[in-house]
Amino acid sequence: MDANELLAWARGPGFDIALIIFVAGMLLRLLEVISLGKKPDLSAPRGSGVEGGLRTLLARSLPRKAVFDREPLRIINGYVLHLGFFIVLFMYGPHIALFQSILGFGWPALPSGVIDAVGAITILSLVAALVFRLNNKVMRFLSTGGDYVAWAVTLLPVLTGYLAYNHLLLPYTTMLAVHLLSVELLMVVAPFSKLTHMFSFAMARWHQGYKAGQRGVES
Amino acid sequence: MDDLTLSERLRQRGVSRRGFMKFCAATASMMALPPLMIPKIAAALEKARRPSVIWLSFQECTGCTESLTRSHAPTIEGLIFDHISLDYHHTLQAAAGDGAEHAREAAMKENWGKYILVVDGSIPLGEGGNYSAIAGISNLHMLKEVAEGAAAIVSVGTCAAFGGLPMAKPNPTGAVAVSDIIKDKPIVNVPGCPPIPTVITGVLAHFLTFGRLPELDHLHRPKVFFGQSIHDRCYRRPFYERGQFAETFDDEGARKGWCLFKLGCKGPTTYNACATAKWNQGTSWPVEAGHGCIGCSEPRFWDAGGFYQALSVPHTKVGETVLTAGAAGLAIGAAAAVLNRKRKAGAVENRETITVKDLSKES
Numbered sequence: 195m196d197a198n199e200l201l202a203w204a205r206g207p208g209f210d211i212a213l214i215i216f217v218a219g220m221l222l223r224l225l226e227v228i229s230l231g232k233k234p235d236l237s238a239p240r241g242s243g244v245e246g247g248l249r250t251l252l253a254r255s256l257p258r259k260a261v262f263d264r265e266p267l268r269i270i271n272g273y274v275l276h277l278g279f280f281i282v283l284f285m286y287g288p289h290i291a292l293f294q295s296i297l298g299f300g301w302p303a304l305p306s307g308v309i310d311a312v313g314a315i316t317i318l319s320l321v322a323a324l325v326f327r328l329n330n331k332v333m334r335f336l337s338t339g340g341d342y343v344a345w346a347v348t349l350l351p352v353l354t355g356y357l358a359y360n361h362l363l364l365p366y367t368t369m370l371a372v373h374l375l376s377v378e379l380l381m382v383v384a385p386f387s388k389l390t391h392m393f394s395f396a397m398a399r400w401h402q403g404y405k406a407g408q409r410g411v412e413s
Numbered sequence: 414m415d416d417l418t419l420s421e422r423l424r425q426r427g428v429s430r431r432g433f434m435k436f437c438a439a440t441a442s443m444m445a446l447p448p449l450m451i452p453k454i455a456a457a458l459e460k461a462r463r464p465s466v467i468w469l470s471f472q473e474c475t476g477c478t479e480s481l482t483r484s485h486a487p488t489i490e491g492l493i494f495d496h497i498s499l500d501y502h503h504t505l506q507a508a509a510g511d512g513a514e515h516a517r518e519a520a521m522k523e524n525w526g527k528y529i530l531v532v533d534g535s536i537p538l539g540e541g542g543n544y545s546a547i548a549g550i551s552n553l554h555m556l557k558e559v560a561e562g563a564a565a566i567v568s569v570g571t572c573a574a575f576g577g578l579p580m581a582k583p584n585p586t587g588a589v590a591v592s593d594i595i596k597d598k599p600i601v602n603v604p605g606c607p608p609i610p611t612v613i614t615g616v617l618a619h620f621l622t623f624g625r626l627p628e629l630d631h632l633h634r635p636k637v638f639f640g641q642s643i644h645d646r647c648y649r650r651p652f653y654e655r656g657q658f659a660e661t662f663d664d665e666g667a668r669k670g671w672c673l674f675k676l677g678c679k680g681p682t683t684y685n686a687c688a689t690a691k692w693n694q695g696t697s698w699p700v701e702a703g704h705g706c707i708g709c710s711e712p713r714f715w716d717a718g719g720f721y722q723a724l725s726v727p728h729t730k731v732g733e734t735v736l737t738a739g740a741a742g743l744a745i746g747a748a749a750a751v752l753n754r755k756r757k758a759g760a761v762e763n764r765e766t767i768t769v770k771d772l773s774k775e776s
């Protein structure tokens with residue numbers, strides 16, 4: 195199989211397989227969680243559940259002072275990593291073309307030089323995240339194989355995208371195919387790893403916030 | 414067949430020494446050779462005798478020949494083409510029928526081991542190679558026979574180089590490229606649908622000048638012409654870098670000459686010299702004319718999805734896949750939910766109640 199064939203496979207059957215597993219897997223996982231249901235709350239609400247839910251959705255995106263003061267670099271790195279990933283994924287022209295083909299609408303792209311720089315920062319940030327994890331005894335103890343797999347499948351698309359754009363390591367066509375395959379790997383792994391948090395974070399935050407809001411406590 | 418050298422032939426045609434040197438300089442720059450090589454090219458070309466060329470056309474559309482014959486004639490490149498002894502080319506030769514085949518056999522015999530074989534078109538292997546034949550000889554048989562005595566083979570066009578359109582799925586004739594059959598001869602691939610005329614004359618000029626083929630890449634293409642992608646040499650590249658893309662063929666972006674990536678341009682994965690050599694005497698080329706590159710010089714470009722689908726967009730029906738996968742996910746999720754609830758209900762039902770008595774030390 196030459197580079198063109200590999201690219202054609204990654205843009206065709208490969209993407210289809212990954213997309214099916216991603217969509218079906220994600221819905222399956224989320225449905226399972228939702229269908230667990232919750233016990234009826236018989237007590238009279240002391241506050242607004244909706245308000246608590248909305249507040250928590252936002253509040254959990256902000257650092258807690260006590261945690262931030264203890265490990266500020268790790269918290270900042272978490273922001274850099276997530277924002278960097280979002281910018282590279284959603285603001286690069288060719289990526290927007292992909293979303294446009296699925297959603298039917300697009301949005302303006304950032305200059306590719308900016309994406310290139312943000313991609314490099316994201317790669318460094320992901321490496322830093324691993325260093326933080328390995329350097330912290332408690333985190334290392336709590337880490338499972340799944341954590342490292344999730345880290346690797348997140349790093350690969352950013353890294354291969356960066357290498358492809360800069361014509362490094364492999365011929366462009368081959369690297370582009372490898373980049374698409376790495377994205378497909380991420381799509382396959384996502385529903386069955388902690389990467390489900392890309393969707394479930396909202397559900398979890400809403401649930402916690404709603405409960406806290408009804409009880410009239412801070413969340 | 415006269416025995417004039419190229420230099421004599423050019424003088425005869427009224428081409429000045431200055432014009433000839435300009436051509437040599439252009440050839441050197443086109444092949445990325447240092448200026449020091451210009452006098453050497455001139456000297457070699459001046460002395461060059463007519464090499465015999467046998468041109469075999471197999472499963473093809475004659476577009477490659479069209480491209481060459483309608484190139485810059487009557488420029489010096491055209492004369493270079495005149496300068497070779499084209500002993501067999503069934504579209505261009507005057508002889509027909511048996512006479513044509515005799516000309517080929519005679520040329521082969523006379524120049525055995527020295528002639529250049531140019532092939533355009535793919536070779537069908539299906540049904541014993543009987544899908545395409547010339548004078549009752551199958552393409553497969555003729556290629557093997559003529560290749561045996563060739564000094565080198567130039568596969569002109571994507572069909573000869575990589576199989577081309579005849580090889581497109583489902584490949585009914587079992588078409589293959591020249592390099593799939595001939596393994597023991599130096600082969601230069603000059604792909605393109607059609608290839609750029611100056612690339613052909615460049616390869617021939619290189620052969621005449623140095624007596625050997627130019628440096629080739631992993632797909633046997635001359636590196637000087639196929640070393641860089643269309644995208645990397647595209648004059649619209651700055652718009653790509655700025656994230657400015659034409660969304661349709663007649664929007665503001667298209668009128669302003671923005672990048673055609675989103676309209677399906679395959680420039681990033683296509684290696685060819687269109688962006689620098691251009692077409693029609695350097696007048697323009699597809700991207701300059703407002704149409705994205707279709708990647709015609711790459712292997713399997715015909716099966717690589719739609720010409721108007723961006724390279725980053727899958728070439729399958731994504732919408733349908735999402736709906737199917739969504740439905741499947743919901744169905745499996747619902748089944749899982751029912752199972753989970755049953756298990757939960759079962760656990761509640763079978764729960765053994767523990768009383769204080771059970772917990773007391775005496776029991």
